[in-house]
Amino acid sequence: MAGKAEGLVSQDDGELWHRRLGHLHHGALKILQQITTGLLQGTLAQSDQCKGSTLGKFVKATFHEKDSRTMMILERIHIDMCGPFSVASTAKHRYYVIFVDDFSRKCWIFLMQKKGETYSKFCQFKALVKKESGNKVKALRSDNGGEYISDKFKDFCKAEGIRRELIAPHNPQQNGVAEQKNRTIMVVARMMLHDQGLPLHLWAEACNTTVYVQNRCPHRILGMSTTEEAYSGKKPDLSHLRIFGANVYMHVTKDARKKLEPTTKVGIFVQYTNTPHNYRVYFPDSSNDVPKDTFLVVGCYLQRKTSNLVVVSGQA
Numbered sequence: 001m002a003g004k005a006e007g008l009v010s011q012d013d014g015e016l017w018h019r020r021l022g023h024l025h026h027g028a029l030k031i032l033q034q035i036t037t038g039l040l041q042g043t044l045a046q047s048d049q050c051k052g053s054t055l056g057k058f059v060k061a062t063f064h065e066k067d068s069r070t071m072m073i074l075e076r077i078h079i080d081m082c083g084p085f086s087v088a089s090t091a092k093h094r095y096y097v098i099f100v101d102d103f104s105r106k107c108w109i110f111l112m113q114k115k116g117e118t119y120s121k122f123c124q125f126k127a128l129v130k131k132e133s134g135n136k137v138k139a140l141r142s143d144n145g146g147e148y149i150s151d152k153f154k155d156f157c158k159a160e161g162i163r164r165e166l167i168a169p170h171n172p173q174q175n176g177v178a179e180q181k182n183r184t185i186m187v188v189a190r191m192m193l194h195d196q197g198l199p200l201h202l203w204a205e206a207c208n209t210t211v212y213v214q215n216r217c218p219h220r221i222l223g224m225s226t227t228e229e230a231y232s233g234k235k236p237d238l239s240h241l242r243i244f245g246a247n248v249y250m251h252v253t254k255d256a257r258k259k260l261e262p263t264t265k266v267g268i269f270v271q272y273t274n275t276p277h278n279y280r281v282y283f284p285d286s287s288n289d290v291p292k293d294t295f296l297v298v299g300c301y302l303q304r305k306t307s308n309l310v311v312v313s314g315q316a
């Protein structure tokens with residue numbers, strides 16, 4: 001097909017990658033082509049018709065923390081919490097907490113049912129990054145919220161040699177990194193949900209997907225690098241990225257269906273997993289909720305089922 005010749009990529013491809021990458025702006029998309037693998041090469045047309053970007057309304061940051069940056073990963077972690085959400089998530093969560101590494105700007109998100117779980121999520125996070133990188137968290141920056149300054153939390157940091165940096169009240173600029181990240185997550189998650197007309201209880205999956213995708217995107221303080229590469233030294237491969245809310249067609253094997261029942265089940269892609277080509281898929285109770293637009297056809301098989309969320313595996 002002529003449109004696929006070198007240097008020529010269709011308008012649809014620009015739109016596709018804009019949405020796969022969480023409504024990423026065109027300039028960043030061009031940078032990503034140079035610093036990752038798996039992304040379509042050639043000139044991607046600028047997307048100007050995206051429903052999600054219009055409905056989600058991207059609001060520019062009102063303030064930026066001064067671009068001072070630590071010298072190595074985990075030297076300073078910014079923490080911030082978000083919630084309560086008025087709608088409980090699919091798994092009944094009402095809050096999330098994020099940890100942002102100052103050096104790489106990589107972000108980790110943990111869902112919570114109560115604010116009080118912040119301490120245990122920090123312990124989990126600390127153990128996870130130690131295992132991943134071999135490095136220890138050196139300092140933790142937060143506001144004075146009760147969930148960060150409990151005796152248990154303070155004692156743990158003291159015992160682990162983690163310096164606490166508490167932000168003066170009414171001075172959110174000092175926590176700019178985490179606050180800004182939280183704001184971006186909300187904006188992009190809203191775009192992704194509205195783009196596909198998905199129910200609001202999928203907010204947790206939308207937030208998770210936003211963090212996953214943004215960890216594979218450039219950041220203004222990093223220059224020609226993604227946050228993932230700044231953290232792990234590994235160049236991300238984006239070939240498995242799909243549009244949040246895209247339809248997933250799952251083959252139902254002969255043994256699993258009755259005569260005359262459909263051979264295909266339609267679900268919605270809502271989240272990535274730790275294995276690149278495994279996707280978390282949501283099966284709404286009513287087929288009316290299934291988005292009309294279809295961007296993904298996956299030959300996949302059922303792996304694990306928890307309520308109406310399943311993990312499937314397959315190549316597009």
Ligand SMILES: [Zn+2]
Nearest residue numbers: 023050052053
């Ligand atoms: Zn968009």
